[in-house]
Amino acid sequence: ESVGDRGHVSKMGDLRDELRRILQGFLHGFLYGAKIRFPHALLMVSLFRNDLPWTGKMDKVLSLTFNHARNLGLFVFTYKSLVASLRKTTNLQEGITTALAGGIGGSLVFGDDTSINTQINLYVFSRVAKALGHLLLERQWIPxxxxxxxxxxxxxxxxxxxxxxxKRHTLQNSLTSSMIYLYEDSDIPGSMFLNL
Known part of the structure; x- marks a missing residue:
């Protein structure tokens, strides 16, 4: 085996390792998405989708769970693939590499305006906003x-x-419905179980 062959074997091993990490990332994303969406969807559909028969409710729960799991898995797959590609083909700083991969992956996977994507994007946005507040304090940019x-x-x-x-039309429907129940339906005598 020549030195060149060993280099080729090493590169193939590196490629296999990278592919394993990417595919395993997809699987982790899919499983985690299913784990967190299934109980949430089961509860929300059971409580708020009285218009659906039992089989329709289960179809909705499984559909929401699959979409969340698929999207999270696809994002991890896309992000890890882009990071690996950018590391191999550019000399970008790590922060730029992760920002590009995250931005491209996020817009491709979570860019369609669906209820699942909205919930995921709002979740991420709220955590990022809180983290930025901590960062501003940490760097003493705010007192x-x-x-x-x-x-x-x-x-x-x-x-x-x-x-x-x-301007309630600007709020998400589920938030508006909750607020109507809390602040308007509560003005109606005997309305405690109205719209529950």
């Missing part, structure tokens, strides 16, 4: 004081209440 969390909570609730009262 530290103990009331930031309370201020953030108050601002969030002030904005949602104004939007609900003035």
């Amino acid at each position: 530290k004081f103990k009331g930031w969390y309370r201020l953030w909570a108050g601002l969030s609730w002030a904005l949602v209440m104004v939007l609900f009262s003035k």
Whole structure:
């Protein structure tokens, strides 16, 4: 076996390792998506989709679970594939590589305006916003004081209440429905179990 052959074998081993990590990432994403979506979908469909027969409810639960699992698996697959490709073909800094792979993967996989993608994107966006707040404090770009969390909570609730009262069409349907039950249906005498 020549030195050139050993280099070729080593590169093939590296490629197999990379492919294994990418495919295993897809599987992890798929399984994790199913694990977190199934109980949520089961509960939400059972509580709020009284218009569906039992078989229709199960179809809806399985469809929501599959879509969430597939999208999360595809994102991990796409992200890991792009990171591996960019590392092999460019000299970009790690932060730029991960940002490009995340941005491209996110727009390809989660870019369609569906209920599942909206929930996932809102989940990620809220966690990123909170992390950015921590980063601003950590870097001392904003002053530290103990009331930031309370201020953030108050601002969030002030904005949602104004939007609900003035521009509710801009809010997500499920949020609007919940707020109608909480703030309007509660004004009707004897309405405690209305729309539950």
